[in-house]
Amino acid sequence: MLTVEEKHKIDHEISLVPSPKNACIEALKIVQQNHGWVSDESLQDVANYVGMSPAELDSVATFYNLIFRRPVGRHVILVCDSISCWVMGYEGIRDSLSEKLNIKYGQTTEDGRFTLLPNCCLGTCDRAPALMIDNDLYRDLTVEQLDEILEKYT
Amino acid sequence: MEKPLTQHIVPGRAPLSLKQYEQVGGYQSVRKILKEMAPADVQNLVKASDLRGRGGAGFNTGLKWSFVPMGSEAAKPKYLVANADEMEPGTFKDRVLLEGNPHQLIEGMIVAAYAIDASISYIFMRWAYKVAAREIMKAIDEAYEAGYLGENILGSGFSLDMHLHTGVGRYMCGEETALLNALEGKRANPRAKPPFPQVSGLFGKPTIVNNVETLCCLPHIINNGAEWFKGLSKTGDAGTKLYGISGRVKTPGCWELPMGTTIRELIEEHGGGMQDGYLFKGLLPGGASTDFLVEEHLDLPMDYTAIQAAGSRMGTGTMIILDDQTCPVGFVHNLQHFFAQESCGFCTPCREGLPWVEKILQAIDKGEGKPEHLLTLDFHTKYLGPGNTFCALAPGAMEPLQSALKYFREDFERHIHEHHCPWSKAKVWQPSI
Numbered sequence: 001m002l003t004v005e006e007k008h009k010i011d012h013e014i015s016l017v018p019s020p021k022n023a024c025i026e027a028l029k030i031v032q033q034n035h036g037w038v039s040d041e042s043l044q045d046v047a048n049y050v051g052m053s054p055a056e057l058d059s060v061a062t063f064y065n066l067i068f069r070r071p072v073g074r075h076v077i078l079v080c081d082s083i084s085c086w087v088m089g090y091e092g093i094r095d096s097l098s099e100k101l102n103i104k105y106g107q108t109t110e111d112g113r114f115t116l117l118p119n120c121c122l123g124t125c126d127r128a129p130a131l132m133i134d135n136d137l138y139r140d141l142t143v144e145q146l147d148e149i150l151e152k153y154t
Numbered sequence: 155m156e157k158p159l160t161q162h163i164v165p166g167r168a169p170l171s172l173k174q175y176e177q178v179g180g181y182q183s184v185r186k187i188l189k190e191m192a193p194a195d196v197q198n199l200v201k202a203s204d205l206r207g208r209g210g211a212g213f214n215t216g217l218k219w220s221f222v223p224m225g226s227e228a229a230k231p232k233y234l235v236a237n238a239d240e241m242e243p244g245t246f247k248d249r250v251l252l253e254g255n256p257h258q259l260i261e262g263m264i265v266a267a268y269a270i271d272a273s274i275s276y277i278f279m280r281w282a283y284k285v286a287a288r289e290i291m292k293a294i295d296e297a298y299e300a301g302y303l304g305e306n307i308l309g310s311g312f313s314l315d316m317h318l319h320t321g322v323g324r325y326m327c328g329e330e331t332a333l334l335n336a337l338e339g340k341r342a343n344p345r346a347k348p349p350f351p352q353v354s355g356l357f358g359k360p361t362i363v364n365n366v367e368t369l370c371c372l373p374h375i376i377n378n379g380a381e382w383f384k385g386l387s388k389t390g391d392a393g394t395k396l397y398g399i400s401g402r403v404k405t406p407g408c409w410e411l412p413m414g415t416t417i418r419e420l421i422e423e424h425g426g427g428m429q430d431g432y433l434f435k436g437l438l439p440g441g442a443s444t445d446f447l448v449e450e451h452l453d454l455p456m457d458y459t460a461i462q463a464a465g466s467r468m469g470t471g472t473m474i475i476l477d478d479q480t481c482p483v484g485f486v487h488n489l490q491h492f493f494a495q496e497s498c499g500f501c502t503p504c505r506e507g508l509p510w511v512e513k514i515l516q517a518i519d520k521g522e523g524k525p526e527h528l529l530t531l532d533f534h535t536k537y538l539g540p541g542n543t544f545c546a547l548a549p550g551a552m553e554p555l556q557s558a559l560k561y562f563r564e565d566f567e568r569h570i571h572e573h574h575c576p577w578s579k580a581k582v583w584q585p586s587i
Contacts, residue, residue: 016317017338017339017357018357021339022338022339022357023339024339025322025336025339026339028322029322059341060339060340060341063324063341063342063498064321064322064323064324064342065322065323065324066281066322066323067322081488081585082243082244082442082488082492083243083244083442083474083485083488083489083492084243084244084400084401084474086484086485086488086583087400087401087402087474087475087476087477087480087485088400088401088402091584094587095587098587104586104587105586105587118585118586119323120241120243120323120325120492120495120496121241121242121243121244121245121442121492122282123240123241123245123246123248123249123280123282123283124246124249125243125244125245125246125398125400125406125472125474126246126398126399126400126406126407126408127406128400128406132282135284136284137282137284137285
């Protein structure tokens with residue numbers, strides 16, 4: 001069930017476009033912001049609300065890298081794996097994170113704190129290697145900084 | 155040296171508020187066009203300035219606008235979209251403009267919208283630019299409050315709404331017709347052209363999509379004229395350019411410089427030269443989808459014309475350096491992994507060809523390559539080239555591959571003959587863990 005607040009926000013997005021369907025990505029974003037991901041149930045709810053079939057909406061949802069169709073942890077770590085970060089040696093960062101958190105790409109820590117994902121270029125190539133945790137960007141990274149960064153997220 | 159686009163950007167300092175921006179001449183171009191110029195005058199001035207699209211394609215901006223139907227018979231509403239998706243690996247120039255001076259972009263968008271008589275505008279920005287999104291939202295609110303956006307701007311009768319749309323991550327969204335599909339809440343597949351977006355774009359209405367840097371040039375062209383803009387350049391391609399360097403140089407970064415600054419000057423004076431212990435081997439001049447250039451090209455001016463004549467493209471003007479301690483096969487493998495992953499899957503050559511290319515590069519990288527693999531890569535550069543795919547993604551992906559096969563073929567062959575990567579093991583690109 002969509003909450004009253006979610007419906008209110010989705011209604012606003014619908015008001016800006018010719019057809020409710022045109023607001024479907026915004027609606028998915030709104031639901032994901034609330035729940036962290038888009039469950040099958042949420043997908044159905046959004047589909048009904050904007051007048052699409054669940055299959056049609058899922059074809060949109062699964063197209064985009066950052067609509068999560070599986071549960072994620074409280075914080076999502078996105079490690080840039082594109083060219084400049086690779087040239088600058090991002091694998092050390094990736095491997096160290098994987099070891100510290102005891103998870104691989106696509107996995108979530110047992111306590112539900114972190115999910116680790118690879119990500120395309122974050123657009124900060126002059127300060128590679130870089131990663132994002134939730135809305136926060138970290139750059140010019142060294143392995144030594146990781147513990148302090150991870151501690152900020154509970 | 156004039157740096158019109160970045161003159162008010164100080165790294166680490168908050169961007170100018172609307173009041174501060176007005177004090178340094180901000181929004182003067184809006185006052186000028188609304189008072190003194192007809193939309194056709196703006197189009198002609200920008201056409202005469204030779205401003206070419208800074209997103210990579212380099213098409214004359216005024217000419218692009220001129221395909222939009224004008225007059226009372228034209229379909230309404232018309233749309234202007236700022237392409238702030240910037241997802242080309244190695245590219246980070248628009249971030250500087252978005253975070254550093256959001257009012258300059260808004261001002262440029264008002265000029266562009268007026269020139270094509272658009273009443274609704276969008277900034278399509280990638281999700282990762284969180285700081286930029288916050289600053290742009292703040293600036294849009296200020297601009298509405300000051301009467302630069304909304305109904306009847308400064309009493310002129312011209313009206314414009316502006317919305318920020320943040321994407322949910324997909325390289326395809328940078329392609330202008332795919333971007334329009336994304337804005338409409340669809341999968342970001344590219345559209346067939348014609349009809350061109352200028353005639354039938356967002357929601358089937360006339361639409362112009364311009365890059366952020368392109369739009370940021372406009373206020374300055376309006377204020378100072380076409381000849382001034384052309385005079386900023388060292389070569390025949392007009393204006394300044396935001397150039398960037400990433401990779402193993404001493405001081406990577408982004409700088410606004412005269413168009414046509416040489417590659418050597420960029421690397422040595424602005425990038426500080428190569429880091430100690432690293433030698434220059436090659437570079438991609440303008441993002442992941444441009445052909446490699448090598449030592450012999452270092453004295454070329456970075457502009458559309460000269461780089462194209464050398465067999466590459468200036469693209470976004472943000473270059474990625476390949477150093478001697480980075481394996482060129484791993485470098486290209488990383489790029490092809492990106493393109494294969496980001497292919498929208500709509501047309502067969504791209505959907506099937508890119509993963510094949512990636513797989514072969516992985517085999518070569520791991521020392522499992524066979525001599526015939528090089529021929530397979532060669533034919534992919536033809537079959538995935540221009541004219542064989544629905545959009546420019548796969549041809550773009552082939553640019554670094556075909557030029558790597560040309561300039562670094564020996565390195566590919568060594569991997570195959572020696573059955574391992576001649577660079578250190580740590581330098582084999584492994585997408586997964």
